[in-house]
Each structure stands twice: as C-alpha cells, then as structure tokens.
Amino acid sequence: xxxxAPVLTIDGPGGAGKGTISRLVAERLGWHLLDSGALYRxxxxxxxxxxxxxxxxxxxxxxAASLDVEFLVEDGEPRVLLEGQDVTRAIRTEQAGDxxxxxxxxxPVREALLARQRDFATPPGLVADGRDMGTVxxxxxxxxxxxxxxxxxxxxxxxxxxxESGTTASLSSLLKEIQARDARDMQRSVAPLKPADDAITLDxxxxxxxxxxxxxxxxxxxxxxxx
Numbered sequence: 001x002x003x004x005a006p007v008l009t010i011d012g013p014g015g016a017g018k019g020t021i022s023r024l025v026a027e028r029l030g031w032h033l034l035d036s037g038a039l040y041r042x043x044x045x046x047x048x049x050x051x052x053x054x055x056x057x058x059x060x061x062x063x064a065a066s067l068d069v070e071f072l073v074e075d076g077e078p079r080v081l082l083e084g085q086d087v088t089r090a091i092r093t094e095q096a097g098d099x100x101x102x103x104x105x106x107x108p109v110r111e112a113l114l115a116r117q118r119d120f121a122t123p124p125g126l127v128a129d130g131r132d133m134g135t136v137x138x139x140x141x142x143x144x145x146x147x148x149x150x151x152x153x154x155x156x157x158x159x160x161x162x163x164e165s166g167t168t169a170s171l172s173s174l175l176k177e178i179q180a181r182d183a184r185d186m187q188r189s190v191a192p193l194k195p196a197d198d199a200i201t202l203d204x205x206x207x208x209x210x211x212x213x214x215x216x217x218x219x220x221x222x223x224x225x226x227x
Contacts, residue, residue, distance in 0.1 A: 015154030036130030
C-alpha cells in the first residue's frame with residue numbers, strides 16, 4: 001500500500017451491509033472501491049461456464065488468475081461483465097453466494113486473486129469490502145472495520161431485498177443459509193472470517209445506513225485520512 005493511497009478495509013459476514021456501506025463511503029470520498037466478494041462469485045460463475053468443479057483447486061485458481069472481468073457504472077448503477085456478458089444479477093443470488101463461499105475456502109484461489117486485489121489500492125484511496133481485507137489483503141491499512149449484525153437481522157434484510165425484487169424466499173431458510181455460511185467462513189483453515197487484531201467492530205443491527213456511513217467517515221477524518 002502506498003502512503004498516497006490510504007485503505008479503509010470493511011470486513012464482516014454476509015448481509016451485514018458491507019457492500020452498500022463500502023459503495024456509499026467510496027462515493028462520498030471519491031475513492032476507489034474493491035468488492036472482493038465479487039471476484040470469488042465471478043470465479044464460481046466462470047467455473048460453471050467452463051465445467052470446472054468447485055473442489056478443483058488448481059483449475060479454479062487458473063480461472064481466477066485469468067478472469068475476463070469488467071466493473072462498470074451505468075446511470076449510477078454498478079454492472080459486472082464476465083467474458084463480455086452482463087452477470088450483475090447472476091452473481092448476487094443466494095446460490096452464487098454459497099458457491100463463492102466454497103471457492104473462497106481454497107488457498108490456491110485466494111493466492112491467485114491476492115495481487116489482483118492489492119492492485120486496486122491507488123490514489124486517492126481505496127475502500128476494500130470483503131472477509132479478509134484487514135487480516136490478509138491489506139494488513140497495513142490505517143483503518144480497519146469489522147462490520148457485523150445479528151444473523152436474524154441479516155436474514156430479515158435479505159428477505160426484504162428478495163421481496164422487493166419479486167422473489168419468494170423463506171425467512172427461516174435464509175437464516176439457516178446465513179448461519180451455515182458464517183460457520184464455513186469462520187472455520188475454514190485459510191483466511192478465516194475474523195476481525196483483524198486492530199480492527200474496530202461495528203454492529204449495524206440497530207443502525208441505519210446513513211448512521212454507519214457517517215461513523216466511518218468520521219473515523220477516517222479523525223485519523224487524518226481524508227482532506
């Protein structure tokens with residue numbers, strides 16, 4: 001990490017609001033954004049397209065190292081292209097998240113994506129969203145946040161999102177999926193989900209999105225990381 005490119009890492013379990021919060025903080029500051037989870041989701045999507053098994057560590061690593069990906073913003077909305085095709089919605093399903101969690105547990109895949117993620121740290125700064133941003137990818141980041149919320153609240157949020165998109169889902173099933181993913185992410189041997197030793201843990205269960213964004217920008221300002 002360059003002294004000219006401060007990094008804010010936001011780690012935490014799925015459904016805690018990392019993606020939304022990271023995007024809003026990056027927009028407010030004019031910083032770059034790294035959605036590391038998207039890279040694992042894209043690797044899993046590429047695996048399905050190229051008939052690579054989710055337990056084929058070397059095959060997945062080769063895919064991860066050569067991903068043909070574009071991150072775009074059109075009319076204020078993010079778009080993701082894989083091999084020239086729009087996969088923005090496809091990689092955000094519950095199934096895609098589950099596959100990504102399996103892929104992320106494989107060390108060769110994580111190693112293949114490590115340098116790619118670090119390349120995002122360019123001036124004026126980077127907001128890095130993921131599960132091991134502060135512990136592995138950017139261990140020297142000057143501000144690390146571990147954003148969490150209760151499993152019940154995260155399931156409720158996801159259920160509401162699906163309802164708003166016209167998708168039917170069982171709240172109890174979503175809760176079980178979230179709990180299973182949490183367990184897999186926290187218990188994996190490679191880069192397990194946990195706060196960095198110097199991270200600030202922020203529970204968003206009872207906080208609004210603007211409250212969390214304000215809190216993070218205040219913390220950055222207090223550390224002299226913003227103009």
